[in-house]
Amino acid sequence: MSGYAANVPWWKEPTRDQWYAYGAAWMGWTLDAFDFTVFLLIMAPIAKEFGVPLIDVTAIFSVTLVMRLGGATASGWLADRLGRRAPLMISILWYSICNFLAGFSPNFTFLFVIRAILGIGMGAEWPAGAALAMESWPARSRGLMSGVLQGSWGLGFALSGLAYGFLYGPLEAWHKGYGWRGMLILGVLPALACVWIRMYVKEPEVWTQNKKIQDATQKQVTLPLFAIFKRKYLFNTLTGCLWMAANFCVYYAVWAMLGTYLTKELGWTPAQVAVPVFWGNILTFLACSFWGAVSERVGRRWALMIPTIISLFLIPLYITQVNPTAFLGFFLLFICFFSGKDALNPGWLSERFPTEVRATAAGFVYHQGAVWGAAVAPILTYFAVNQGMGFAKPMMYGAIGSMVVYIIAVYLGPETKGMVMTADLEVIEAEITLG
Numbered sequence: 522m523s524g525y526a527a528n529v530p531w532w533k534e535p536t537r538d539q540w541y542a543y544g545a546a547w548m549g550w551t552l553d554a555f556d557f558t559v560f561l562l563i564m565a566p567i568a569k570e571f572g573v574p575l576i577d578v579t580a581i582f583s584v585t586l587v588m589r590l591g592g593a594t595a596s597g598w599l600a601d602r603l604g605r606r607a608p609l610m611i612s613i614l615w616y617s618i619c620n621f622l623a624g625f626s627p628n629f630t631f632l633f634v635i636r637a638i639l640g641i642g643m644g645a646e647w648p649a650g651a652a653l654a655m656e657s658w659p660a661r662s663r664g665l666m667s668g669v670l671q672g673s674w675g676l677g678f679a680l681s682g683l684a685y686g687f688l689y690g691p692l693e694a695w696h697k698g699y700g701w702r703g704m705l706i707l708g709v710l711p712a713l714a715c716v717w718i719r720m721y722v723k724e725p726e727v728w729t730q731n732k733k734i735q736d737a738t739q740k741q742v743t744l745p746l747f748a749i750f751k752r753k754y755l756f757n758t759l760t761g762c763l764w765m766a767a768n769f770c771v772y773y774a775v776w777a778m779l780g781t782y783l784t785k786e787l788g789w790t791p792a793q794v795a796v797p798v799f800w801g802n803i804l805t806f807l808a809c810s811f812w813g814a815v816s817e818r819v820g821r822r823w824a825l826m827i828p829t830i831i832s833l834f835l836i837p838l839y840i841t842q843v844n845p846t847a848f849l850g851f852f853l854l855f856i857c858f859f860s861g862k863d864a865l866n867p868g869w870l871s872e873r874f875p876t877e878v879r880a881t882a883a884g885f886v887y888h889q890g891a892v893w894g895a896a897v898a899p900i901l902t903y904f905a906v907n908q909g910m911g912f913a914k915p916m917m918y919g920a921i922g923s924m925v926v927y928i929i930a931v932y933l934g935p936e937t938k939g940m941v942m943t944a945d946l947e948v949i950e951a952e953i954t955l956g
Contacts, residue, residue, distance in 0.1 A: 534662070538723050541722050543670070545606075546653045547654070551674070552711030553677065554681075555707075557585070557616075559684065560585075563700070566698075575781070583898060585637060586640065586894055587895045588637050591644065592641035593885060593887065595645065597648035597745070597746075597882070598745060598746070600884075602741075604728065604732075605650075605725060605880065606718060613715050615645065616642035616708075617711045619635055619636070620709065621709035623636055624702045648881065651870065651871060651880075653725060656728055657726075664816035664821070664938065667813050667871075668816075669806075670867050679806075687795075731876040735877065745881035746885055749886075757934075757935060763930040767930055769891050770897055772863070773894045773897040777898040779798070782912035797853070804856045808828070812864040813864040821938055825869075835859070836917055840913050869937060870886060872942075873937065901915045901916060
């Protein structure tokens, strides 16, 4: 750490360009969250309008998550080869336009297909945005800003909760079916972020220098996805995959069917449902930021394990409540710890891998977890509806089981606190050594 950096507040250390790059990733991720999570709140009315079982609508949610892996892998490859900015802009335009078109779906099949295609753009946003933000940011406060970035998914979810709470009712009253369609059409607004990114954001210096070295030495990593499964990185890759698989499963065990559970089983109105969705996701942002900052002191692993272990014991306290006030109170307490598990998704994944494969590696590891998470909503719905269990017990069992796996995966991972990202060709050197 330079003497200058040690003597100034952490927020003054980044340059204007570093703030711009981080802001671009932040906007992309927050708006990505809005476009995806609004669908979680409107599954019941979609099922009713098209006359299909609820489990069929959850299949749309699942296919969107599965398609994210393809988008993330392709975007990661482009980001490692061509730069971080272009894939980020393409992904934002992609998911914005798809959500807009979904609002005009004439039938269930069209909605299914367009939301599946949307998943490609959603997956493409994360690896380019995470690499852009984490490579641009100084090491001293990377853990904190990783938490702020990932926690902003909660801000996007909170925005969708606000839109649902305030706009769904009036739109539905105006014309039957306009409620859920209006929620999706709002998803075109993130496209405006591309103008700002195109004008103000530059490529991270570490990527630019790494690219110059690759060009000067004529050594290119043409297949970065294969590189992360070589012996030097294999254990790191596999533990990362287990971490993300458990992470997605536990997240959707809590959130995927929450709106449906509250409306169908507890009889809450859209305005009532919006309250835990909004405040829970505001707390998600704050919790991610807090535990990200804690990671700068206690390390990456313990900053993830501590809140997850505490939240493990809080799940039964909220999910067994039927009184709205008691449910809200215990749920928000749970979220204060539960959401800390996501604080280091961008930071720790970026620190695990070298520059020339970073976006591909982070994108693949993160979004293979989405494939596992895609199974959660249909499984919960099967046990809740087809087996007559209701949603509370399947949600609780799924969350607890996934949390145990999550804690084990994090414990097995590397400690990377304070790591400085460099432009060295680490993967190529490893290939030479192993060859």
